[in-house]
Amino acid sequence: MDKVKFSPHETPGNMSYKVGLTGGIGSGKSTVAKIFSELGVPVIDADIIARELVKPGQPALAEIVTTFGREILNAQGGLDRSHLRHLVFTSEALKTRLEAILHPRILQQMKRRATRLSAPYCVLVIPLLVEIAQKDIVDRILVIDIPDAIQRQRVKARDQLSDTEIEAILRAQSPRAVRLAAADDIIVNDTDLATLQRQVEHYHQKYLFLASQQWN
Numbered sequence: 001m002d003k004v005k006f007s008p009h010e011t012p013g014n015m016s017y018k019v020g021l022t023g024g025i026g027s028g029k030s031t032v033a034k035i036f037s038e039l040g041v042p043v044i045d046a047d048i049i050a051r052e053l054v055k056p057g058q059p060a061l062a063e064i065v066t067t068f069g070r071e072i073l074n075a076q077g078g079l080d081r082s083h084l085r086h087l088v089f090t091s092e093a094l095k096t097r098l099e100a101i102l103h104p105r106i107l108q109q110m111k112r113r114a115t116r117l118s119a120p121y122c123v124l125v126i127p128l129l130v131e132i133a134q135k136d137i138v139d140r141i142l143v144i145d146i147p148d149a150i151q152r153q154r155v156k157a158r159d160q161l162s163d164t165e166i167e168a169i170l171r172a173q174s175p176r177a178v179r180l181a182a183a184d185d186i187i188v189n190d191t192d193l194a195t196l197q198r199q200v201e202h203y204h205q206k207y208l209f210l211a212s213q214q215w216n
């Protein structure tokens with residue numbers, strides 16, 4: 001690869017170009033992230049970080065207990081995730097409070113991990129990227145788009161949810177158009193895995209190029 005130039009104020013430690021990967025439930029984020037990873041691109045996943053942040057002993061868990069009460073813990077002292085999910089699903093106010101505890105910490109962690117990388121670019125998987133205020137945490141937004149009918153089909157096959165449950169989840173997410181409006185790049189994941197692979201490879205080349213240009 002070409003030598004990457006960086007400004008005198010930047011160190012090689014924080015020069016990884018950041019691509020934010022987002023999309024609705026079942027759009028294909030995990031599948032696409034895996035393909036990027038197989039291409040050698042570091043992937044930082046908000047959901048994995050969120051899980052780490054609520055492990056016993058972590059400050060975020062203590063704050064969740066202060067907010068939601070000790071009933072939110074299971075017998076082992078860990079977070080009762082399904083109880084929490086139920087609470088935030090039934091109350092918009094509680095959902096906002098949980099997000100206020102988790103989102104800043106998740107983003108800070110993602111930023112910190114990205115800063116340590118020396119790869120030309122990295123992928124940050126952030127399901128709620130379009131919803132959060134700090135979109136500028138990434139240099140570029142890649143949206144995985146999928147027609148409604150295929151989305152329902154894939155979620156149903158993967159999660160064994162009822163139609164009512166799927167509708168409720170979809171209603172709580174940003175509409176497709178809002179996500180698309182925030183996109184710099186779009187992958188339409190409406191065919192097979194081989195097509196998806198090709199689309200990701202196309203963007204891989206593009207991001208390598210953009211990363212090589214970022215300090216010019």
Ligand code: ADP
Binds near residue numbers: 026032190194
């Ligand atoms: P997300 O992480 O956005 O929720 P996933 O990557 O888990 O979505 O994809 C949802 C489901 O659809 C998974 O079971 C996955 O294997 C399947 N899937 C994703 N893309 C394709 C595709 N192009 N062809 C067939 N199945 C796919």
